Amino acid sequence: MSDPLANVGWVDNLVEAKALTKHFGTFEAVRGIDVEVRRGEAFGFLGPNGAGKSSTMRMISCVSGRTGGDLKVLGMDPERDGPKIRARLGVVPQLDNLDTELTVRQNLQIYGRYFGMSRQKCREKANELLEFAQLTDRADHEVEPLSGGMKRRLTIARSLVNDPELLLLDEPTTGLDPQARHLLWDRLFRLKQDGVTLIITTHYMDEAEQLCDRLVVMDGGRIAAEGSPGELISRYSTKEVLELRFQPGAEKPDLDRFAERVEVLPDRLLLYTQDGEHTLAKVHEHGVQPIQSLVRRSSLEDVFLRLTGRTLVD
């Protein structure tokens, strides 16, 4: 029997990039990255502004050509098969580009028409997506007065009109308040459960930790590390971190011997240790009196600091 999936181009890796580069004139925004995104996972590009995340996303979403290297999306070449790939992708750009002349529902329906769906199908799909985005009660309202979180959910709903296998989200929650972010994460979890592969760029470490099964840490156009959030934390950091703050302007004590590693930031010291409370006790025994102390688990922020010597959000 022939393989029923052969015709729809089934591949296990939805994105395969090898030595992928993007130059703008002489500036190298993406400097030879290798990435594999597996079907069904939520994959993250984590990095600060200017790391090359959006440039990479734009190549994957077939809106910008590569300068060098190889790129396959859904097993096809974006430069040759752009329209075929785009028909199976959903794209949520960094800035919402909703049509403010249309209502919430019309924004969804008109997208369906772009994909050649019948009016009836567009109506049904819009109803389904309004419910998914928790916007049913706003369906016939204008877009402009919606909150930032609602606009974001509508943009995501719109990107799902064509039932994409792969959804690309560029900084999905930037600028949203914590409640709106959590609501949006909840929707993304649901999509993942439904089998949609997600690629997310973010400079929020908590977002990457919450959402991503695997991620790459990008900096200066390169990949600094790759793995699951847990793997990256155990590879590059300790179990716990003791944060100590001192009087402004006071000289920070040398506490290197109390921890596996110490980072000196402008406003605090970070002591990397397996047991923060024990380390704090030793610091106190030594007569050091910080004005504030906090023991927490290591995070991706610590991984980034270790890899680049900088904090993620300056």
Ligand SMILES: Nc1ncnc2c1ncn2[C@@H]1O[C@H](COP(=O)(O)OP(=O)(O)OP(=O)(O)O)[C@@H](O)[C@H]1O
């Ligand atoms: N069209 C362009 N022309 C020239 N330089 C560009 C262009 N697009 C991006 N760049 C530069 O390439 C670098 C990477 O930008 P990119 O937008 O990919 O980074 P990013 O990691 O997505 O950051 P952000 O979070 O700010 O979007 C930046 O230094 C940016 O100024």
